[in-house]
Structure formats: structure tokens, C-alpha cells
Amino acid sequence: MTSLLGGCTPWPEEFVDRYWAAGHWRGNTLDNLLRGWALQYGPRTALVHDGTRITYAALNRRVDRMAAGFRLRGLRPGQRVVVQLPNVPEFVIAVFALMRAGLVPVFCPVSHRASEVSHLVRFTQAVGYVGPSTYQGFDHTAMVADIAAQGPFLRRVFTLDAPGTSSPYGGLTTDPSGCQYSPLGHLDAPPEPPLAQSADQVAFLLLAGTGSSTSAPKLIPRTHNDYAYQARAAAELVSLTENDVYLAALPAESPFSFGGPGIVGTLSVGGTVVLVEHPGPAECLAAIERERVTITSVVPALAESWLDVLPALQADVSSLRLVQIGGAPLHRATAERIGPEWGCRPQQVFGTAEGLLTLTRPGDPDETVLTTHGRPLSPDDEIRIVDADGRDVPDGEPGELLARGPYTPRGYYRAPDHDAGSFTPDGYVRTGNRARRTPEGNLVVTGRLDDVPRRADHERPLGA
Incomplete structure (x- = not known):
């Protein structure tokens, strides 16, 4: 990673060549x-906020x-x-x-x-x-x-x-x-x-940890190349077009709302981004009706509150075609309500601030959408699920989810101590999440790992 910003871990050259050759990275900031x-889209509406509309x-x-x-x-x-x-x-x-x-x-x-x-x-x-x-x-x-x-x-x-x-x-x-x-x-x-x-320079720093007065925050350096790819690929996966209207209900700086496909992905196809400052049902359901929103991203608690309040508000949400849900485990009962009550399909999403996105696909069977977090966004995402000793576990068995790929950086910003415990020597990020893989290749993420000390890298060969 050639960067104006020091303290960033580069992707190895063989991976840089691979991602360029695959067309993931395209060299545009x-x-x-x-x-x-x-x-391309000059007169179209890009942003909406209350009464403000910006082309x-x-x-x-x-x-x-x-x-x-x-x-x-x-x-x-x-x-x-x-x-x-x-x-x-x-x-x-x-x-x-x-x-x-x-x-x-x-x-x-x-x-x-x-x-x-x-x-x-x-x-x-x-x-x-x-x-x-x-x-x-x-x-x-x-x-x-x-x-x-x-x-x-x-x-x-x-x-x-x-x-x-x-x-x-x-x-x-x-x-x-x-x-x-x-x-x-x-x-x-x-x-x-x-x-x-250069598109391999750092575009922005994304906060992974809360930080405090006694410990350094964990910051993820996202390059123009890797983030443009993530947003573009996510937009393609959900078939975003210039006719789509995306509601940014979650904080705009969150990875889910900014680029999964979110704000950047919607702008990349000429769609409209509707920004709301409060994610509560009254403001958001009114915005969906007023702006004819077609897609949004929420956490399970928000989905439940919107569902519960909709009958009282009597908002017209018939424009919705897809609701992305991530950030926490989704109860099946909540997912099953979305189709009948909103008239659209849910999409389960698992994402990390470090990069990895897994998503169910619009054409997946209902059972897959209701019970899994789908498959990785990129064909070049590499996933491992390992036990406490770093050995890969069979499909169906739980373990820690590891990942590397074209939009998952190889280290935190200026954090060698964090990197030593959070990344494997061959560049996989340890997500800290427990997951299992179904025989069909879908991931089921069940939550954070138990707080059990793991052996250091020098004490256990990965993949052994």
C-alpha cells in the first residue's frame, strides 16, 4: 500500500497483482x-435531508x-x-x-x-x-x-x-x-x-474500537481501491440502479450505512440517498413513504420497532424491495414478519469494520435467508473457521471466523501490538466472531467468542 499515511500494513505484491488482474481494483479515487x-447523473437527486434536495x-x-x-x-x-x-x-x-x-x-x-x-x-x-x-x-x-x-x-x-x-x-x-x-x-x-x-492511498480511517484515555483506538485504513470495490460489488449484488432510493437510517459513518452498498454504492449507480438523523420508526417510516424508499439497512432491534409501530402509523412502505439486517443476531420470527408486513424480502448481512461482508443473495431460498448470513461478497474473499488451536474445523462445526480479501486491510493503523494478536502471519484477520459454515457454503455467525485466552501464534502453527 503506497500511502501518504505511515503506519499502514501493505497487501503483499502477489495479492495486489491478483486483485488488479481480477478487476476488483481499478485505480480511481x-x-x-x-x-x-x-x-453521468448531473440533474438527478443525489441527497435528500428534510426539505433539502441536492443534485x-x-x-x-x-x-x-x-x-x-x-x-x-x-x-x-x-x-x-x-x-x-x-x-x-x-x-x-x-x-x-x-x-x-x-x-x-x-x-x-x-x-x-x-x-x-x-x-x-x-x-x-x-x-x-x-x-x-x-x-x-x-x-x-x-x-x-x-x-x-x-x-x-x-x-x-x-x-x-x-x-x-x-x-x-x-x-x-x-x-x-x-x-x-x-x-x-x-x-x-x-x-x-x-x-x-493514487487509488492505493488511504481514503479514510474507520474506527473499529471505542478507544479510551488509557488505550489506543483501533483504526482501519481503507484505501480508495479497496473501498470503491466493496461499494461497487455490494451495489451489484443487490442490483442497485438509478431508480433506487436508499434510506440511511443508521449512522452515516458506520460501515453498514456508508458502503454496504449504502451511501457510496447508491451514489455509484445514480440513485438517491435519503439521510435521517433519528432511526426511530416515526421519522423513518414517514421518509420511506414520502421518498418512495426501495432499500435500507437496519439492525434487528430497529426492524422489530418499525414492524411493531407500522400498524399504528399506517405508513405506506410498499416501495420497499429489500431490507438489509445486520449488526446482531436476527430472530427468525422477526425475519418471517418482514415479507408479509412490508411486502419485501430481508437480506441478512454480517460485516466487520475490518472489511469482510457476507450477505444472503436476493435469489436465495427462504430458508437460507431466514437462517444464515449468506456468502462472502467477493469471489476472492478467503474464509477460514478455526478452533482454539488455529486448526480448520469441518463444515457444520463452530469456530472462530478468519478472513482476508481485496477489501480487508492487512493491519490496523499504527497498531503493531493489536496486529500481532488480531491478524495471522499470513494475513487473515481474526474477527473474534464464532461461526459455522453450512454444506451449501453459507455462514452462520452466532456471536462473539467466549473470553477464553488463546495460545500465542508462536505456540501454535496455524492450519496444523
């Missing part, structure tokens, strides 16, 4: 792909101008910027603008507070922060001001004001620590010539 989508052409223009604004504020290629935004259009715009400016977004849940955010800033040496001024009663600006005062990294803060409010800084302001603050909406400058960027 995500922000440059957006340029192409804007040319592909307008989205690309705003990304261009915000990217130039980041550069004008002194940010330089390769620097890290923490992005902590809810499901609003500015999340998509800022992430693509940072990538277009050669910067590396660091995805951070909007629910995280000072201890997690400050540690994330220190660990990544982030020079910038993009987040709300205040959100759901919490003062993000004050939190970030405290973090910046601790130094030495954070020096640029861009805040998103809530409707009807204004930033306490009003415009570009510098505090006593030397940190500059400005409203995100003020990042509007004439576009600059495109940067020469």
Missing part, C-alpha cells in the same frame, strides 16, 4: 469517481469548493481530520471534500465525547475537526476547544450550525491556543486543479 457520477452536479460543485476551502485554511495532503457529524448532507460533502483535498477523514461517531475524541485526535495527530456546533443539547464546540487547548495537534475546527442558530465565532476566529474556528458553510472557494492522487 473515490472523490474522482464522484466527478464521473456528476457528469449530483450540485454535490460535486460543493465538494469542489469545500475542498478548496480546506486548502485555503492551510490544511495539506496527508493530514488527518476528525469528522463527527450526524446524518446530514454535510457529512457526505465534507468527507468527499477532504478526500479531494488529499486529506484523510477520520470517522468518529457523533455520540463520542471528550475522552474518545481527544484520544482520537492525539492518536491520529489530527490537525482538523469537522462537527456540529451543538447537537442534541451537547456543546461540541466547547469540547473541541478544550481538546485544542491541550495541544499540540488540533489547529482547525469547522462547525456545522443548527438551523436558526449561528456559530459563537461568527466567522474565522483564532483562540488563545492558536486554533482557528470557522463555520463549515464558509468553506467556499474557487475550485483548484485536481490533485494527482
Whole structure:
């Protein structure tokens, strides 16, 4: 992996050659792909949020101008910027603008507070922060001001004001620590010539662990090549087209919502992404009816709550054709309700922040959809299920799920100690999940492994 960002483990050259030869990796950056989508789908609606509708052409223009604004504020290629935004259009715009400016977004849940955010800033040496001024009663600006005062990294803060409010800084302001603050909406400058960027560079950093003040967070470096492939392959698997409308109900920065196929996959085919800030049934079912949503992604608890409330709300959800469900075990009884009550099929999904996606297929028998997590997304995904001694177990037997493939990085960012315990010497990530494989090749993931110490790699030969 040739990267502007140090501390990343490369794929071995033989695998790089394999993924290029198979056509998985195509050498285009995500922000440059957006340029192409804007040319192809220009007047179509790309993003919807409340009463706001943004076309592909307008989205690309705003990304261009915000990217130039980041550069004008002194940010330089390769620097890290923490992005902590809810499901609003500015999340998509800022992430693509940072990538277009050669910067590396660091995805951070909007629910995280000072201890997690400050540690994330220190660990990544982030020079910038993009987040709300205040959100759901919490003062993000004050939190970030405290973090910046601790130094030495954070020096640029861009805040998103809530409707009807204004930033306490009003415009570009510098505090006593030397940190500059400005409203995100003020990042509007004439576009600059495109940067020469390589698709094997890191596109963004995805948070795998919660982090704390005493332990480093686990961050996954996702390259343009591997993530573009993941989103494209997932979009093809569910037959996404420009007529599809995707509801982003889960947090936009989550792997499920961002690229499984999610936001990126929907944009890649000219579809429409509907962003909602609250995943509750009232807001989401109303959005499904209003925007004629065709596909969405939820966790089992959300699916149950939507199902339970639908009769009282009397929302029209007949536009739905597919509901992806993942993140936790799905009760069969819940899955069986979706067809009769929503008029569409469920799709069971298992995914890890580290990359691996397994999905049932739209044409799978009902029993497969109701009882398994399907098969890996890519034909070049390699799966092993092993016992506590690292030996492969027969089909039908439970064990730990290991994976490697064209969208599963070979290590965490700047985390050699984590890598030693989380990746095998030949590059398989230990997912920490217990699974078994059916005779038909489908995976059934039953939960996390019991907290039983395993022998170190040097004490047990893998596959022995």
C-alpha cells in the first residue's frame, strides 16, 4: 500500500497483482469517481435531508469548493481530520471534500465525547475537526476547544450550525491556543486543479474500537481501491440502479450505512440517498413513504420497532424491495414478519469494520435467508473457521471466523501490538466472531467468542 499515511500494513505484491488482474481494483479515487457520477447523473437527486434536495452536479460543485476551502485554511495532503457529524448532507460533502483535498477523514461517531475524541485526535495527530456546533443539547464546540487547548495537534475546527442558530465565532476566529474556528458553510472557494492522487492511498480511517484515555483506538485504513470495490460489488449484488432510493437510517459513518452498498454504492449507480438523523420508526417510516424508499439497512432491534409501530402509523412502505439486517443476531420470527408486513424480502448481512461482508443473495431460498448470513461478497474473499488451536474445523462445526480479501486491510493503523494478536502471519484477520459454515457454503455467525485466552501464534502453527 503506497500511502501518504505511515503506519499502514501493505497487501503483499502477489495479492495486489491478483486483485488488479481480477478487476476488483481499478485505480480511481473515490472523490474522482464522484466527478464521473456528476457528469453521468448531473440533474438527478443525489441527497435528500428534510426539505433539502441536492443534485449530483450540485454535490460535486460543493465538494469542489469545500475542498478548496480546506486548502485555503492551510490544511495539506496527508493530514488527518476528525469528522463527527450526524446524518446530514454535510457529512457526505465534507468527507468527499477532504478526500479531494488529499486529506484523510477520520470517522468518529457523533455520540463520542471528550475522552474518545481527544484520544482520537492525539492518536491520529489530527490537525482538523469537522462537527456540529451543538447537537442534541451537547456543546461540541466547547469540547473541541478544550481538546485544542491541550495541544499540540488540533489547529482547525469547522462547525456545522443548527438551523436558526449561528456559530459563537461568527466567522474565522483564532483562540488563545492558536486554533482557528470557522463555520463549515464558509468553506467556499474557487475550485483548484485536481490533485494527482493514487487509488492505493488511504481514503479514510474507520474506527473499529471505542478507544479510551488509557488505550489506543483501533483504526482501519481503507484505501480508495479497496473501498470503491466493496461499494461497487455490494451495489451489484443487490442490483442497485438509478431508480433506487436508499434510506440511511443508521449512522452515516458506520460501515453498514456508508458502503454496504449504502451511501457510496447508491451514489455509484445514480440513485438517491435519503439521510435521517433519528432511526426511530416515526421519522423513518414517514421518509420511506414520502421518498418512495426501495432499500435500507437496519439492525434487528430497529426492524422489530418499525414492524411493531407500522400498524399504528399506517405508513405506506410498499416501495420497499429489500431490507438489509445486520449488526446482531436476527430472530427468525422477526425475519418471517418482514415479507408479509412490508411486502419485501430481508437480506441478512454480517460485516466487520475490518472489511469482510457476507450477505444472503436476493435469489436465495427462504430458508437460507431466514437462517444464515449468506456468502462472502467477493469471489476472492478467503474464509477460514478455526478452533482454539488455529486448526480448520469441518463444515457444520463452530469456530472462530478468519478472513482476508481485496477489501480487508492487512493491519490496523499504527497498531503493531493489536496486529500481532488480531491478524495471522499470513494475513487473515481474526474477527473474534464464532461461526459455522453450512454444506451449501453459507455462514452462520452466532456471536462473539467466549473470553477464553488463546495460545500465542508462536505456540501454535496455524492450519496444523
